[in-house]
Amino acid sequence: MSPSGDNEVLQAHLDGGKKLPFPDGVLINGRGPGGASFNVEQGKTYRLRISNVGLQNSLNFRIQNHRLTLVEVEGTHTLQTTYSSIDLHLGQSCSVLFTADQPAQDYYIVASTRFTNPVLTTTATLRYSNSAGPVSGPPPGGPTIQIDWSLNQARSIRTNLTASGPRPNPQGSYHYGLINTTRTIRLSNSAGQVNGKQRYAVNSVSFVLPDTPLKLADYFKIGGVFRPGSISDNPYGGGIYLDTSVLNADYRAFVEIVFENTENIIQSWHLNGYSFFVVGMDGGQWTAASRNGYNLRDAVARCTTQVYPKSWTAIYVALDNVGIWNLRSEYWARQYLGQQLYLRVYTDSTSLRDEYPIPKNALLCGRAAGRSTRPL
The missing domain is CATH 2.60.40.420 (Cupredoxins -  blue copper proteins)
Known part of the structure; x- marks a missing residue:
């Protein structure tokens, strides 16, 4: 969210008995549309740690022409499921892997609000080291107000029981379902x-x-x-x-x-x-x-x-x-x-x-x- 003032202004607005206005926009690493960029080398696989630290909106995250493999959610190793985009709700974090396996050029990284009207969208740039040119065309679209889409994705996020990393019960002393x-x-x-x-x-x-x-x-x-x-x-x-x-x-x-x-x-x-x-x-x-x-x-x-x-x-x-x-x-x-x-x-x-x-x-x-x- 990009408010026209600091937290004291927002607090005063709420203390006065009013609701916060609709946000001005969405930021990626503190920057507006096209302001942030990430450099990659062709053929390599990268881990992105993504967090929604906004004030009031769920976000959908995606990278143009690249698939995202979820590997971690707030410290839990997950089944390595691949998605075209992923929803992150307020306060949530996750890790995804993606491979720079597309033709060498620049690609949009997109974050857009979910369940809002209008939908707010911002972009960053994924830049191949041997890029042949800048991003082109409109940013790729994503889900907007579809609840079932998000619900089904949330249900598909499960713990990877074969991962060797730490779990809430590392000694195997109990299983929550029993x-x-x-x-x-x-x-x-x-x-x-x-x-x-x-x-x-x-x-x-x-x-x-x-x-x-x-x-x-x-x-x-x-x-x-x-x-x-x-x-x-x-x-x-x-x-x-x-x-x-x-x-x-x-x-x-x-x-x-x-x-x-x-x-x-x-x-x-x-x-x-x-x-x-x-x-x-x-x-x-x-x-x-x-x-x-x-x-x-x-x-x-x-x-x-x-x-x-x-x-x-x-x-x-x-x-x-x-x-x-x-x-x-x-x-x-x-x-x-x-x-x-x-x-x-x-x-x-x-x-x-x-x-x-x-x-x-x-x-x-x-x-x-x-x-x-x-x-x-």
Whole structure:
């Protein structure tokens, strides 16, 4: 996105109760159309690491006349499937291989928005070292508003079980598809007005920042900062209200989280501190019967997942990391105006095996100012 100002201008716009305007454009490595270039040698194979670090739009990435072989998604080795283009949703990253096997000239690299009207497009240049000439003609087109195309591609992204790289369970001590979940959490995003201003919510709660960082408040047992369980496990359909939403969860639990998107926009959710298995996604309303279609064998493990309009996405996550972890929409304006919560993974154990103490040089602020930390 190319806004006419810095983040403070955008924040002031949102603080005034307004939505962000439609973006001006798309950038590749910080540059507009034709501004970036990548040099290659004919016959060699290259790895591209691609990330969508935008504010509000999914992107489709493609290279004119070249095929892209997906090999990695957010740290997980994937089946090496070849695509003509690939969708990346907000906050997502992947690695692809391509071979410079075309006639020696310049080719378009294209990124365009998905599910928007109008479609925004930008280009960079793939330049062969012995190029016979510049790019010519229009950039190659890609998918625009087709949800099924993107959904089918997402379902085709699976873990490469024969790869020798690290996996979430490198010792083979368990397989996610053989474990019974101990809890189901359903999270539904919504938009609305609170006190005449735009707000966004999860299960009707629009997050507000406390005066003290949540981890400090929890560590020092400072009351009045947050209430564990201040957000429900299930949507109840009520109006949006403001609160510091914290969802309590047990350390070492194995939980199912279902993201439900009843809106007409695409969502993207990120969980700090964890990778999770994306076991299913589909259109319509999630029900218990939806589990019959879950991938319990080779679902990809990642930390950011999309939820298509009027659709749901289900994940399995092993809560093996003690702490208070942010779960948020990667749609920046929605996150800023309340579409986030914190997952408190708790144990009453004080063993260093489970969690290190707060370091001596931690910045203690808010109601934690003046308190003492213990040394490691």
